[in-house]
Amino acid sequence: MMELTQATLTIRTMVASDIHQVSQIEAENYIDPWNAKIFADCLQVGYQCVVLLCEEVIIGYCIVMHVLEEAHLLNIAISQQSQNQGLGFYFLQHLIHDMQQDGSKLIYLEVRQSNIYAQKLYEKLGFNIVGKRKGYYPLGNGREDAILYTKYL
DSSP states (O other): OOOOOGGGEEEEEOOGGGHHHHHHHHHHHOSSOOOHHHHHHHHHHTOEEEEEEETTEEEEEEEEEEETTEEEEEEEEEOGGGOSSSHHHHHHHHHHHHHHHTTOOEEEEEEETTOHHHHHHHHHTTOEEEEEEEEEEEETTEEEEEEEEEEEO
């Protein structure tokens, strides 16, 4: 894969024709992935849906639900072949800046207790652990706890 620079990256609003690529990234990253209908519903109800592109190829996406001055980060992922290059940090940092500019005062999110890499990313970006949601995520024959993070803007 080519060397990624900010000049080769684009962040834009997701459109319906992106859903197929987004769903593929979702399926490669999650045990219990969202399906295409869920992404279409997110677009339809007006959630903030954005994609990260490299040379016009979608390599990441994010879904955020805004309620008053709060932003709930519902879903975010970077394609597996594009991971470990700082793109999650770059993408989320950009999104945090946009949320702040749009008037959000608080961002919150849940992350699987087993997803140490994501936890480290959120902590590097200033998120703080504020709790746990028992059995929040499906996991094979059981459930996995979620760690609840917040960041004040």
